[in-house]
Amino acid sequence: MRIAVLLVPLTFGIGSVRAQDAAEALQAANELASIVSADAVNQISRELTASFWPNLENSLKSKIDDATLSELRADFERRLTQFGAEAMKDAPAVYAKYFTAHELRDITAFYRTPTGAKALQTMPKVMIEYLSGVRPKVQEFQQGVRTSVQEILQRHGYRN
Numbered sequence: 337m338r339i340a341v342l343l344v345p346l347t348f349g350i351g352s353v354r355a356q357d358a359a360e361a362l363q364a365a366n367e368l369a370s371i372v373s374a375d376a377v378n379q380i381s382r383e384l385t386a387s388f389w390p391n392l393e394n395s396l397k398s399k400i401d402d403a404t405l406s407e408l409r410a411d412f413e414r415r416l417t418q419f420g421a422e423a424m425k426d427a428p429a430v431y432a433k434y435f436t437a438h439e440l441r442d443i444t445a446f447y448r449t450p451t452g453a454k455a456l457q458t459m460p461k462v463m464i465e466y467l468s469g470v471r472p473k474v475q476e477f478q479q480g481v482r483t484s485v486q487e488i489l490q491r492h493g494y495r496n
Contacts, residue, residue: 358432364440365431369424371447376460377420383464385413 389409396405431440446452489495 357437360437361432361435361440362428364437364444365428365435368431368440368444368447369428371444372456373421373424373427376456377417377424379457380420380460380464381413381416383460384416385409387464387468 389412392412393405393409396408400408435443447456
């Protein structure tokens, strides 16, 4: 009985400390997100437009006039920016889930250094380039899995 009496106050104390830590982490995460998202959404939108728009433009260019093509590009860019801004709204909660307030402040401090600022400017380009290189590999992997599944199913007497 004495143990139970001692544990109850400790449990409530831990819960309120954790709630305070979570609130502090979320506050620090919001500060980090404001730094990260300040130009990131625009930069990612520019990089994605540069990556995806030429293919779309080439497929449409011979079928539509320049004014329509221009309007389509403006709509594409607007939607991409809107999507990026909407996607960033959830970032603070995710940051706070995985990092403490202290760690988030450390990351924020890093991004305020010249190297951190360069990382914020460069990482969207790095990620777009990396993902562009991965895309064909994912397609090859998917095709390999489909082929393998078909072969195994056929060996076991199943038909597609």
